Amino acid sequence: MSKQVIFATGNKGKVKEIEMILADAGFEIRTMKEAGIRIDIVEDGKTYEENALIKVRAVAAQPQAQGCIVMADDSGLEIDALGKEPGVYSARYLGEDTPYSVKNAELIRRLEGVPDEKRTARFVCAIAAKLPDGGEIITRSTIEGRIGYEEKGSNGFGYDPIFYYPPYGKHTAELSEEEKNQVSHRGKALRLMKEELKKI
Ligand code: IMP
Numbered sequence: 001m002s003k004q005v006i007f008a009t010g011n012k013g014k015v016k017e018i019e020m021i022l023a024d025a026g027f028e029i030r031t032m033k034e035a036g037i038r039i040d041i042v043e044d045g046k047t048y049e050e051n052a053l054i055k056v057r058a059v060a061a062q063p064q065a066q067g068c069i070v071m072a073d074d075s076g077l078e079i080d081a082l083g084k085e086p087g088v089y090s091a092r093y094l095g096e097d098t099p100y101s102v103k104n105a106e107l108i109r110r111l112e113g114v115p116d117e118k119r120t121a122r123f124v125c126a127i128a129a130k131l132p133d134g135g136e137i138i139t140r141s142t143i144e145g146r147i148g149y150e151e152k153g154s155n156g157f158g159y160d161p162i163f164y165y166p167p168y169g170k171h172t173a174e175l176s177e178e179e180k181n182q183v184s185h186r187g188k189a190l191r192l193m194k195e196e197l198k199k200i
Pocket of ligand 1: 076090
């Protein structure tokens with residue numbers, strides 16, 4: 001079984017996180033760019049799983065990906081009081097190029113007057129892998145928390161400054177990379193994927 005993995009993302013931060021988690025199982029990770037694959041993928045699925053599958057299928061169809069495991073993730077933030085918005089549209093919420101300071105301020109504004117116990121939210125992550133024999137594996141995980149009242153912390157990315165994680169009493173942007181990997185939706189979904197891949 002090949003241990004060569006191509007991760008379908010342009011996001012350097014994600015690749016670093018994935019390397020930290022998968023390297024000890026002997027997987028060698030490359031980005032699409034490092035594998036010489038330059039394609040635009042339209043992520044028009046209605047669920048995280050569909051989007052992750054769209055990405056791995058498109059990359060696995062490229063000649064450079066033959067014999068490799070192709071992996072991709074799709075993730076988002078679900079806020080219960082907003083009907084699970086922004087959800088699968090998290091990256092596109094208020095426009096793809098809008099700074100997160102603006103997106104975060106708007107979400108806090110929309111939750112004005114909503115008490116603590118109703119500010120529940122979660123990050124969700126689905127990971128798909130397409131194997132050299134065409135087989136597909138999907139894992140999913142979440143991290144449960146609440147939307148805070150202001151931005152806190154400067155680590156992480158995206159919605160981390162407004163996501164309060166009760167077990168640590170901190171916003172996820174206040175956690176170190178290692179602390180976040182231990183408990184994050186992506187970290188947990190990746191570890192589940194690692195266990196699945198070890199079986200084959
Ligand atoms: P993706 O990169 O297409 O999966 O888009 C996921 C979007 O969800 C990101 O652009 C962020 O807006 C949000 N998101 C997903 N995971 C996290 C996280 O760990 N912290 C903060 N925001 C996240």
